[in-house]
Amino acid sequence: MTLTHKYVEGAPDAPVLLLLHGTGGGPDDLLGLARELSPGAATLAPAGPVSEHGAARWFRRLEEGVFDHEDVVKRAHELADFVVEAREKYGFGGRRLVAVGFSNGANIAAAVALLRPEVVREAALFAAMSPVPDPPSHDLSASRIFLANGEHDPMAPLASTEELIRLLRERGADVVTDRHPGGHQVTVDGVHAAAKWLAV
Numbered sequence: 106m107t108l109t110h111k112y113v114e115g116a117p118d119a120p121v122l123l124l125l126h127g128t129g130g131g132p133d134d135l136l137g138l139a140r141e142l143s144p145g146a147a148t149l150a151p152a153g154p155v156s157e158h159g160a161a162r163w164f165r166r167l168e169e170g171v172f173d174h175e176d177v178v179k180r181a182h183e184l185a186d187f188v189v190e191a192r193e194k195y196g197f198g199g200r201r202l203v204a205v206g207f208s209n210g211a212n213i214a215a216a217v218a219l220l221r222p223e224v225v226r227e228a229a230l231f232a233a234m235s236p237v238p239d240p241p242s243h244d245l246s247a248s249r250i251f252l253a254n255g256e257h258d259p260m261a262p263l264a265s266t267e268e269l270i271r272l273l274r275e276r277g278a279d280v281v282t283d284r285h286p287g288g289h290q291v292t293v294d295g296v297h298a299a300a301k302w303l304a305v
Contacts, residue, residue, distance in 0.1 A: 108151040108187045112195050115147030120201040120303070123188060123225070124150040125210030127232075129160035135205060138291065142205065142229065142300050149191055153209070155180065163213035170260070172212075177236050181216035185224040188217075203303060204228040207291060208260065212236040215250075215269055218278075222248055229299045231291045232258060234265035235272065246277035251302045253283040253295035260289040 111132045115121070120143055124135040132150035139148050153161040155176075164180040165173040192198045204225045206214035211233035217225045219240040229251045250273055254266045273280050283298040 106187065106190055106194065107183060108154060110149060110151035110187075110191070112150075112191065113148045114195075116145035117200075119143055119145035119147065120203050121147040121149055121197045123202060123204040123214070124148055125163065125184075125204060125206035125214050126150075126153065126161070127208035127210055128153075128157065128162050130207075130210070131161060135207065135210075138207075138296065139205060141296050142303050143203075147195075147197060147200075149188070149195070151184070151187060153213075154183070162209050164209075164216075170262075172236060174237055177213070177216050178220065181213060181220045181236075184213060185217050185221035188224050202227070204230075205299075206233065207231045208233075208289065215273075216240075218245070218248060218250060219243070219272065219276075229253075229303065231295060231299075232261045232289050233269060234261040235269040240272060242276060244277055245273060248273070248276075248278040249281075249302075250278050251281045251283070251299050253285070253292070253299060255285050255287045255289060255292075257287065258289045 122139045126134040153163045155162045165176040204214040211230035214228045216236040227249045231253045285292045
């Protein structure tokens with residue numbers, strides 16, 4: 106397997122949640138969130154392969170808020186290939202897979218949803234922004250994306266979030282948004298809204 110990860114089996118009729126941590130996090134970071142979203146779900150939690158001053162990330166950035174778009178594309182394909190491998194290794198090929206990401210993890214999940222929709226068709230993204238400026242025009246009419254964002258988030262400005270929403274909707278994705286008045290965080294209300302979205 107290409108990425109260090111943890112896999113925990115769940116109920117056979119529950120989804121598999123692909124958990125993607127934020128900068129400096131690790132595979133255990135979103136387990137509590139996963140239980141809130143879908144208590145019986147299996148979890149596949151890889152570790153970000155890029156180190157930024159010792160902090161694990163999913164892709165390089167040139168500076169705060171400025172992504173290395175070439176690396177985003179490369180790492181999105183790397184993550185998508187990992188998921189394909191994991192489906193085979195752990196035998197969950199026929200089950201529903203939902204990416205769940207926070208911050209940098211949400212951004213790489215958004216990149217995979219745009220670049221490799223055959224791998225990730227559903228994603229719950231917390232504090233995400235647009236990861237690539239000009240993604241290919243894939244048909245995303247079978248994709249469902251949930252985005253929870255803070256209206257005063259300095260790390261994921263709403264203008265960039267709106268750009269991501271536009272890119273997804275232009276390609277036919279079903280996009281549900283949840284806004285809170287705070288900053289760069291996961292809120293209780295956002296989790297409840299995501300759980301309701303996931304239950305559909």
